[in-house]
Amino acid sequence: MTFGQPWLLLGAMAGLIPLAVHLFDRRKPRPHPFAAIAFVLRSQRRTASRLKLKRLLLYTLRTLILLAIPVALARPELRRPGAAVSRAVGPAATVVVVDRGLAMRFVDGESLFEKARSEARSAIAGLGAEDPVTVLPCGPEVTPPTAPGLDRREARETLDRMVPAWSTVDLGRCFEVAARALEESPTAGKRIVVVSAFTAGSLRLETPPPTVRVPGDKRVRPEMVLRDVARGRKVLPNHFIADLKVEPAPQAGSRSVQVSFTVRNISDAPAGEIQATVELAGRVVGKTFLALAPGGTAQKTLTVRSEVGGPVAGAVSLSPDGLAEDDRRDFVVQVPRELRALVVDGSPSPVRYRDEVFFLEAALSAPSSPLRPVVKDATAGLREPLDGYDVVVLANVPAPLPEEVTRLKAFVERGGGLFISMGDKVEPEPWTQRMGDLLPRPLRLVKAAGSEAGAGDGRPAKLGDVHWSDPLFAPFSGRGREGLMGARFRRYMLVEGGTRADGSEVLAAYDDGAPAFVTARRGRGRVLLFTSTLDRDWGDFAIRTSYLPLMQRAAAWLAGALDEREVVEGRVGQTVTLRPDPQAHVTAVKSPSGAAVPVQTEPDHGLKVGPLPEPGLYRTFDAGAQLVPGSQFAVTLDPADSDLTRLDESQLQAYFGEEAIRGPSGTSDRRVPIWTWLVVTAAMAFFAEGLLLRKP
Amino acid sequence: MLAKLAGVKLRARAVMEGVLSGLHKSPHQGQSVEFSEHKEYAPGDELRHLDWKAFGKFDRYYVKRYEHETNLKATLVVDASGSMGYRSAPLSKLEVATTLAGTLAYLLVRQQDAVGLSVVTRAGAADLPPRAAAGHLHTVLGALDGLQPAGGTDLFAAAEHLAEKVRRGQLVAVFSDFFDDRDEALGRILALRARRNDLALFHVLDPAELEFPFDDPTLFLSLEDERRIEVNAREIRESYLEEFRAFLDRTRAACTEADVDYTVVRTDEPLDAVLLRFLGRRQRRAA
Structure with a gap:
């Protein structure tokens, strides 16, 4: 238990007053000869147990009142295991920065993203009642959050709406935005809670840690609370398709396609028996197996034959691992037709x-x-x-x-x-x-x-x-x-x-x-x-x-x-320029999940499509919402984002400072303010004491 | 004012003067010099009361009836136990009891009635048999004047004693607080009524006993024995009053059931008013 104003605990000594009164202020009873003493004796016998209980209750209630009020004024907070946010004393404006980068899609029994979401919820629940809070979903694009407020519902709704992104995020940029949001809060304390897997790609250690401008034009470092959702892992083991080249292979016959791909293993353990599958036009046309050393790379080339000519969609897939999203890569190849x-x-x-x-x-x-x-x-x-x-x-x-x-x-x-x-x-x-x-x-x-x-x-x-x-x-x-x-x-x-x-x-x-x-x-x-x-x-x-x-x-x-051989390929988050047949009248482009992608016509009649929200095959549609044949294109992840090597403890400490609080779930405490309950208890005790006194 | 008067005689006389003439008509039809009415003869009537003159006039037998005021015997029973010595008002309960008994003795003797006295203490009962002589009144008043409260209350034994001494047809007036630990004591007293005695109970109580006006922690001491108890009077007040009300209710109910005249006497109320109430009731009953 911690106290906001510990010196006020001295007032708790008032709880001894009833005991002192009981011990030292016993008035001597006045002797009184009385004829009807038999009735007094009978009444006393009848009421003795009840009166004893009443006296005990009164003593307890009075002690409780005199004890609860000064303790409540000292603003006590309970620490519960597993959910603490901060060791700060007094209220602090808080921005909960939740990493929603590609690494958070990693599944380790549970998706790191869902884990991060519940960690963030836990962090919000662990804040003091007077701590203003806001949530900053840290994605490829960072939208400044609302100023920290006491409305927890808005923060929780932001968490509920949040979805994981398809690329690595820049935590440093998010810290900057969070710091600006903290500057908007008049609360003196400043705190940033970071919920992340802390991969090396998400934080550039050469950038300065966040600072917040406070009145007097000074810059102070906010209290940093780190919630590592992948704590205990040096690296998130991941193999992925680092490179893919698909081209016609006329030397192998008409409609032959050569598929060359490179697979990397970012792990400190070997990855054996990884199955690679090549699909063309929805059919599996080739399979192979790879074995990868720790941190190793393997390259494979498969020549496969398509049953149809023209633009054909295909994909290379690996046996899925913790991050299945980068184990498949779609492509479109122009298969030469006769x-x-x-x-x-x-x-x-x-x-x-x-x-x-x-x-x-x-x-x-x-x-x-x-x-x-x-x-x-x-x-x-x-x-x-x-x-x-x-x-x-x-x-x-x-x-x-x-x-x-x-x-x-x-x-x-x-x-x-x-x-x-x-x-x-x-x-x-x-x-x-x-x-x-x-x-x-x-x-x-x-x-x-x-x-x-x-x-x-x-x-x-x-x-x-x-x-x-x-x-x-x-x-x-x-x-x-x-x-x-x-x-x-x-x-x-x-x-x-x-x-x-x-x-x-x-x-x-x-x-x-x-x-x-x-x-x-x-x-x-x-x-x-x-x-x-x-x-x-x-x-x-x-x-x-x-x-x-x-x-x-x-x-x-x-x-x-x-x-026809002009094949377009894009990266997630980027834009591509399509040059469809002018007679096709392409007006809309849809992502693999069916979401409409922004399209802009350029002066040279090219179509600028993007930013591309997700990997996979994108399709184009004409003004009549009809699919334009042969105009699909593939969008891939940036292979650099698949490197899930994590920052180690010393790097985090060097960046955030030794005073940064490590707050993963299950290992730290959560603050629960109890002073309001004490005030309520004192009020109820006061009321109960009044009732007891009224009752003979 | 009564408290300033020393002795029962003076107080009794003062009370008696306050009572309207104090006269009451005897409910008994007996030997008297004053003709009252004629009644047609019926078998069983004494022949000596036949009015021969009326027989001569009307050729019918009439019996003469007379009123007389003098052939009542009364025994005054006064509880002189220690509890009767309590006072929160100017007069203690015993003083009130003896004053009322003395006044009643005055009134009775003044009407040629015979008055006796029985004083109840734990040691037993001291008796003065009923007599109508004027000198006997002084003896009764003197006995009342010398009473001191002492010892425990034993109404049961007193009732046994009275049952032996009191003959049938007497007026028995009991002055007591009836604080007897034995529940059956009151029943024994009321049993005197079964012997065709006219029984009247004067329940003498102090206002403090009725209202329990104590607030502070108090050490209550018994007036009759070594019992003592320290209580916060305010805390038990409600319970005490409940107990006491129940005791009064039980007593009143028992008296009503036994057709016994029951009067609660507060020691702080005017005693002439008490006696007037009592006498008024008796006149109504006689009528």
């Missing part, structure tokens, strides 16, 4: 390598290619129904007939891709006339830049100005880029200059400035004009190492497959 290409060979040859599309067919048919080429001669090819093809390649084809142009135009406007390459069969004037605006730019004439032997009217041309940022050329870097730039072009078709109206764009030009690759959008499709040949007739590009990937990429790009 593309059908109609290759119209304008200059077939019985000699294979002299065939116009010999090199192209080889490039498109490579094992890692998602393209399935179908080669036809010009006559058959231009009459082939185009439904079912993604790309049409016109390789050195004579000018198509008008009806053939019409079909090609319809094909492109529906979204198909058209690749046009030059050659001896291409006559600029009829081509330009018949193809009309389907051509990115009108053809003019063939330019000879040099002979095969290096003699002639000049040296062969090379590519000069290339838009490397364009998806078509973006993968070319290093030696790949050198290979592309090393190609030589002896002849190429010159085209007319472009206008804004035709919508054409030169993606690459020769070193003399003449366009080499010109593209234009026509309807929903694209047209790509290559102003040289696909075989070796006009240059050596076909035998360059850059030829194969560029042809595959060009075909995929024309089919729109490159656009």
Whole structure:
């Protein structure tokens, strides 16, 4: 038991007054001869026991009154095991800071978060009746709490509403906010109760401990009460997916995906037999086991095959541990889909390598290619129904007939891709006339830049100005880029200059400035004009190492497959920018739990989504609340937040000071004010004494 | 005023003068010189009372009836135990009892009635047999005057004694506080009534006994023996009054049941008023 004003206990000596009166103030009875003494004797016998009890009660009540009042004035408080908040004397404004970071989701029999919540409740219950209190849920975003008040209900409601966050919090920042809240309270005492697991990531020890400005513009350190919900543990053992890379694996076959992940074990004990499972489109497609040394790391790569192409959602899961939230990571991967290409060979040859599309067919048919080429001669090819093809390649084809142009135009406007390459069969004037605006730019004439032997009217041309940022050329870097730039072009078709109206764009030009690759959008499709040949007739590009990937990429790009490969991935708490198909009209994004996520349209028509509240798969919806297919994206936890190493006792002591009170449940005391009960007891005793005196 | 008068004689005389003439008519029809009325003869009437003149006039037998005031015998019983010596008022209970007894003796002798005296103490009863002579009155008053309260109350023994001494048809007036530890004592006294005696009880009580006006811690001492008790009077007052009221109620009820005249006499009230009340009741009964 403690006393707010212990010197007032001297007044408790007043409790001896009844005893003193009883012992020293006994009046001598007056003798009185009396005739009816028999009646006196009878009355005395009848009332003796009752009077004795009454006297005893009166003595007790008077002693109680004289004892209770000074003891109550001394403001006694009982200490009950397991719930104390403070050793402070007198009232103190209190802010209960509750850590709701990711670590609090750790389950150790009971969730640390629930444990923290009950610890906070216990802390509030243990406060003195005159201690103003408020609760500060410490999350990634810290909202200043209300000023400390005597209304416990509001504090408890704040605790009830609180939910754990998905990332580590900054306790130091929360202390600052708590200190500001304490400054708003006129109560002289200042106290911060911290309920946390005290992981290393939650408190930067280099920041100064909190201080509170008090009248006189002085800064004082508030009393710190630490309630460690993970007391006794040096580390919260946790294994988690530290890194994940998912990408198509064309070398392993079409629709193959390579899943590489790194698992870390933050523990002082080994973690064996951890099962890792890979899911794709809701099906388990791969499993493996890992064994991790204490504090160790393991990396695994699994190649799995998807049954469907396009954007596919998946996840990597580990056997769950105390923090199951970081044992699963979702992803979205663009699984390459098969593309059908109609290759119209304008200059077939019985000699294979002299065939116009010999090199192209080889490039498109490579094992890692998602393209399935179908080669036809010009006559058959231009009459082939185009439904079912993604790309049409016109390789050195004579000018198509008008009806053939019409079909090609319809094909492109529906979204198909058209690749046009030059050659001896291409006559600029009829081509330009018949193809009309389907051509990115009108053809003019063939330019000879040099002979095969290096003699002639000049040296062969090379590519000069290339838009490397364009998806078509973006993968070319290093030696790949050198290979592309090393190609030589002896002849190429010159085209007319472009206008804004035709919508054409030169993606690459020769070193003399003449366009080499010109593209234009026509309807929903694209047209790509290559102003040289696909075989070796006009240059050596076909035998360059850059030829194969560029042809595959060009075909995929024309089919729109490159656009699909733009996979968005975000981190919890951050924002991402989506670039959905403009025709999809995405208006809403929902988190895995179904909560709407703020969406903001940016000037470049991108959608800024966030902050992202939780990990998992996010889905997008159009104005009609219909799911937009293929636009989902994954949000992951920050792997750094999964390190649940705890601050040790000496670090906490160094930061908070030795005077900080350690108050975990079950080991410390809780203060229960009892002076009000004493006052009530004294009042009741006074009332009872009056009743007894009134009664004969 | 009575307290200033020394001796029973003076007090009794003073009280008697306060009582209206004090006369009472004898309820007994007997030998008298004063004619009262005629009554038609009935068998059993004494022939010597036949009015022959009336027979001559009316040819019917009439018997003469007379009033007489003189053939009453009365025994005055006075309790002189130690408890009768208590006083909180000017007169002790014994003084009140002897004054009332003396006054009554005066009144009776003045009417030619015979008066006797029996004094009750623990040692027994001292008797003066009833006589109507004027000199006997002085003897009775002298005996009353010399009484001193002493010893315990033994009404039971006194009743036994009276039963032997008192003949039938007497007026027996008992002056006492009736503080006898034995419950049956009152019953024995009331038994005198069964012998066709006219019994009157004067219950003499002190105001302090009736009201118990004590507040402080008090050491109560017995007037008759060695008993003593220290109590906080205020604490037992209620209980005492309950006990005392119950005692009075029991006594009154027993007297009513036995058709005995019962008078509570407070020692602080005027005694002539007490006697007037008593005499008035007797006149009403006689009528």
